[in-house]
Amino acid sequence: MTGRRVSARIAAVSPSATLAVDAKAKALKAQGESVIGFGAGEPDFPTPEHIVVAAEAACRDPKTHKYTPTAGLPELREALAVKTKRDSGLEVTPAQILVTNGGKQAIANSFAALCDPGDEVLVLAPYWTTYPEVIVLAGGVPVVIATSAASRFRATVEQLEAARTPRTKVLLFVSPSNPTGAVYPRHEIEAIGRWAVEHGLWVLTDEIYEHLVYGTAEHHSMPVVVPELVDQCLVVNGVAKTYAMTGWRVGWMIGPTDMITAATNLQSHETSNVANVSQRAALAAVSGDLTAAEEMRLAFDRRRLTIHTMLNEIDGVSCNLPEGAFYAFPSVEGLYGRTIRGRRSTSSAELADLAIDEAKVAVVPGEAFGAPGYFRMSYALGDDDLVEGVSRLAKLFGEAS
Numbered sequence: 001m002t003g004r005r006v007s008a009r010i011a012a013v014s015p016s017a018t019l020a021v022d023a024k025a026k027a028l029k030a031q032g033e034s035v036i037g038f039g040a041g042e043p044d045f046p047t048p049e050h051i052v053v054a055a056e057a058a059c060r061d062p063k064t065h066k067y068t069p070t071a072g073l074p075e076l077r078e079a080l081a082v083k084t085k086r087d088s089g090l091e092v093t094p095a096q097i098l099v100t101n102g103g104k105q106a107i108a109n110s111f112a113a114l115c116d117p118g119d120e121v122l123v124l125a126p127y128w129t130t131y132p133e134v135i136v137l138a139g140g141v142p143v144v145i146a147t148s149a150a151s152r153f154r155a156t157v158e159q160l161e162a163a164r165t166p167r168t169k170v171l172l173f174v175s176p177s178n179p180t181g182a183v184y185p186r187h188e189i190e191a192i193g194r195w196a197v198e199h200g201l202w203v204l205t206d207e208i209y210e211h212l213v214y215g216t217a218e219h220h221s222m223p224v225v226v227p228e229l230v231d232q233c234l235v236v237n238g239v240a241k242t243y244a245m246t247g248w249r250v251g252w253m254i255g256p257t258d259m260i261t262a263a264t265n266l267q268s269h270e271t272s273n274v275a276n277v278s279q280r281a282a283l284a285a286v287s288g289d290l291t292a293a294e295e296m297r298l299a300f301d302r303r304r305l306t307i308h309t310m311l312n313e314i315d316g317v318s319c320n321l322p323e324g325a326f327y328a329f330p331s332v333e334g335l336y337g338r339t340i341r342g343r344r345s346t347s348s349a350e351l352a353d354l355a356i357d358e359a360k361v362a363v364v365p366g367e368a369f370g371a372p373g374y375f376r377m378s379y380a381l382g383d384d385d386l387v388e389g390v391s392r393l394a395k396l397f398g399e400a401s
């Protein structure tokens with residue numbers, strides 16, 4: 001055979017750095033090493049019991065054993081419309097909702113439906129590692145706009161305007177943010193939404209961390225704050241983070257019916273309906289109350305304060321107080337050029353390697369998020385592990401000379 005085996009388009013896709021770090025940590029654990037993993041973006045809690053019970057019942061129901069509509073179980077789409085109104089205030093009909101295999105597929109579907117070749121998508125860095133990959137796969141061009149710790153990792157309208165060209169079609173917006181934990185205040189969301197309306201841009205707003213905000217931070221949904229945006233806005237959400245349901249793979253996208261129909265047509269050829277048992281579990285999750293979610297949020301809040309304090313006590317490390325999601329995003333640039341255990345690191349990737357090799361602590365280097373110089377550390381792990389893991393880093397980095 002001559003020519004390439006893997007297509008150029010797919011060969012250009014990098015593996016997910018966050019999943020790779022998690023896999024490395026789990027493999028070391030399996031070999032009996034005591035590894036502390038700050039890599040995975042998933043709650044350490046089990047899925048709440050009433051959700052698991054609903055899934056058990058669904059397994060026994062012959063209706064779930066068959067194909068169901070691609071767009072999602074009608075009762076789940078109804079419940080999602082009610083939940084959306086309850087939680088963010090956005091009024092939508094079930095026809096405006098497509099149930100997907102996790103928020104990830106909702107994002108991939110959205111860009112596939114939005115982008116013609118060469119269409120530019122504004123992506124704010126540090127960005128979640130999946131975003132640029134799916135934009136490129138859809139034929140779009142990610143245009144990255146850097147933000148820094150000094151601006152609390154939030155972009156201004158001036159920055160967005162400076163990056164806008166005649167080819168700009170979409171702004172990708174996420175608040176609370178993975179990886180930085182940044183949360184935009186209402187007036188900034190309003191300013192960005194109005195700017196998008198003024199220039200006829202689409203906004204894809206990723207609301208998967210909507211319930212994970214702390215202190216005085218609040219979540220606001222852009223199409224609620226700027227209703228004029230509704231016809232050019234896609235909202236992505238899912239059960240993974242709020243209900244500790246990462247493995248069930250249920251997300252959804254909300255938008256104008258032409259977009260939802262287009263994305264449903266695409267999904268009908270790619271994956272068809274999301275597994276019915278998972279959909280029934282998601283139905284129990286979103287139609288129940290938020291008691292379990294609130295208990296988990298309180299635990300994350302406690303861990304957030306601990307990790308923030310402990311990281312800032314390490315010489316060479318500095319960290320903003322995260323306001324949402326469950327990630328700390330410390331700068332480690334203060335450790336560049338210093339020697340630790342005979343190794344002199346000049347990048348966050350090298351420091352992350354040092355952390356796993358010498359302290360058995362897994363973190364994701366900022367390079368994976370378009371932001372070298374930082375670590376992303378998920379604090380959705382147990383309190384004791386968190387303290388042990390950061391203590392190990394403090395000890396290791398304390399040896400820097």
Ligand SMILES: Cc1ncc(COP(=O)(O)O)c(C=O)c1O
Nearest residue numbers: 041102103104178208238240251
């Ligand atoms: C910002 C953001 N959006 C979407 C997702 C997708 O989550 P899932 O596909 O597990 O629903 C994640 C998961 O890490 C995320 O961090």
